[in-house]
Amino acid sequence: LLLGVLGAPALGDPGPLEDVVIDRYYIPKICLREAQMGDFIRYHYNGTFKDGKKFDSSYDRGATVAGVVGVGRLITGMDRGLQGMCVNERRHLIVPPHLGYGSIGVAGLIPPDATLYFDVVMLDIWNKNDKLQITTLSKPERCNRTVENSDFVRYHYNGTLLDGTPFDSSYSKGSTYDTYVGTGWLIKGMDQGLLGMCAGEKRSIIIPPFLAYGEKGYGTVIPPQASLVFSVLLVDFHNPKDGVFLEHLEVPASCKRRAVTGDFVRYHYNGTLMDGTLFDSSYSRNQTYNTYIGKGYIIPGMDQGLQGVCVGEHRRVVIPPHLAYGENGAGDKIPGSAVLIFDVHVIDFHNPADPVEIETVFRPEGCNVTTRHRDFVRYHYNCSLLDGTRLFSSHDYEKPQEVTLGANKVIEGLNSGLLDMCAGERRVLIVPPHLGHGESGARGVPGSAVLRFEVELISMEEGVPEGYLFIWHGEPPANLYEQMDLNKDGGIPAEEFSTFIKTQVAEGKGRLMPSSDPEKVIADMFRNQDRNQDGKITPDELKLKSDEDQEKIHEEL
DSSP states (O other): OHHHHTTOOSSSOOOOOSSOEEEEEEOOSOOSOBOOTTOEEEEEEEEEOTTOOEEEEHHHHTSOEEEESSSSSSOHHHHHHHTTOBTTOEEEEEEOGGGTTTTTOBTTTBOTTOOEEEEEEEEEEEOTTOOOEEEEEEOOSOOSOOOOTTOEEEEEEEEEETTSOEEEEHHHHTSOEEEESSSSSSOHHHHHHTTTOOTTOEEEEEEOGGGTTTTTOBTTTBOTTOOEEEEEEEEEEEOTTOOOEEEEEEOOSOOOOOOOTTOEEEEEEEEEETTSOEEEEHHHHTSOEEEESSSSSSOHHHHHHTTTOOTTOEEEEEEOGGGTTGGGOBTTTBOTTOOEEEEEEEEEEEOTTOOOEEEEEEOOTTOOOOOOTTOEEEEEEEEEETTOOEEEEGGGSSSOEEEETTSSSSOHHHHHHTTTOOTTOEEEEEEOGGGTTTTTOBTTBOTTOOEEEEEEEEEEEOOOOTTOSEEESSOOOTTHHHHHOTTOSSOEEHHHHHHHHHHHHHTTSEEEOOOSOHHHHHHHHHHHHOTTOSSEEOTTTOOOHHHHHHHHHHHHO
16 A cells, blocks of 8 residues: 555555565464564475575475574564564564575575565474463362372373474373373473472463473474473372371271271271272172281271271271372372372271170169079160261160070170169160170171170079079979869869969079060979870979989989
8 A cells, every 4th residue: 555655656565675574374373472582483485586496494304493582593584573472373484585595596496586485384482481371270268188200190291382283191091191290200300390299280381492302302293392282180199108108087086996907997988089989889799898007908998097097987098099099009090100199987896806885874762683694584675887877776676685694595796784773773885796786786786797786684583504494492392293283183284383483482492484475484394304294294204304404413413
């Protein structure tokens, strides 16, 4: 337009150019940096004459051009035309002869006084004073620890040149890149760029060539003097000197006992990698994990991490790989060199040497008579797991539970806990599984479960020795058969036998084995004496149990 106004030839030759003509025909939307004097640049170009004839091309040579701009190492026109360019910007440059190769030209290539036309794309810009450029893209809210020198890291990355050309990616390989930081195993820029990262953090790291592969580049994918851009996701990290890290998420206010080596622990857990990926959960199986601790049955880190737990505690256990599954990992869910995080809820624990734990909640004053072996007792109870899960209760039925102590009718731990109680006394019993339902459990009771009983003794009756249904309080009558044969007919039917026994009990001369059904006890006694089962007892058949036991001893001798 200006030439037209001045009256110059509208479509003719404008005449000699005084400076470089720059046509910025593509400018990227984001331009983080423009080439300045003294910057090191990499670019591609095609060089032609006015008639379109090509005289040179970096594309034809299959290599970019690299050099310093604005310091006289390029022809003056190119030096000026490249300044202010952004990475990925494209320019058309028209360089007049006096800013190109002048009146001399280049023998056999560029004639004298030639105007040169360049089509240029900028690929890389850096400066020897550049530093690592780190941009945090995302960061977890919780970050207890960051990467330091000598840590072992596992990370995913996408690697590109500054113009966006990809050259490598861990994602395409389907595995993280695993290495030590600060020990020379990585390029310097990556060694520095990973420092201070949290597990789960994402960063963009721009590395100048002198902190990357420098003048040599790397193979065919990274040109010489190339700046590198890494998008990094830190999956996890640890140090070979790390031990187990414990975080006590919730500890019950009352913790009377803590687990030690040799204890058997039942616990639920969620197992995750450091990036939150779930690799295992006992909750998904609806079954606790049950094991001894400190004996090598589980990975060393968990053996250590469960030491000192309380029943009901929620604890986070962070385990470095050398205390977990090491460099090989486990299966297809735990990668090699992975840090493992277990969120643990301890349901209960016990030791195989544990007795029944008895806590007296209430004991009546003037308690002179207490339960003994073989006594018949009535009691109420509530039974639960140590985490509070309710299992059974006698209150769900119309009457209390009844049992003869020592008759193997209840679990051993409950039997022991009911001894030496007064009527009206209340206790809490903690019964370990070897005195409860053992490894197999029972209907409604998990295997190896510690049980908690709240018991109240309602009443008790003095028992008889094992194997006896009736005992005399003194010496039995010398003429026992004659007294028992009430009608003196030489035979004792069931009715006479029952009447006689009831009379002895009523007069305080003896007592029956305690039972909720005395008639059944008397009937059992009669059947034992009626040896030929003819419905009556003869003198030859009637024998005291003590006499029977003595006869058995003689037979054995």
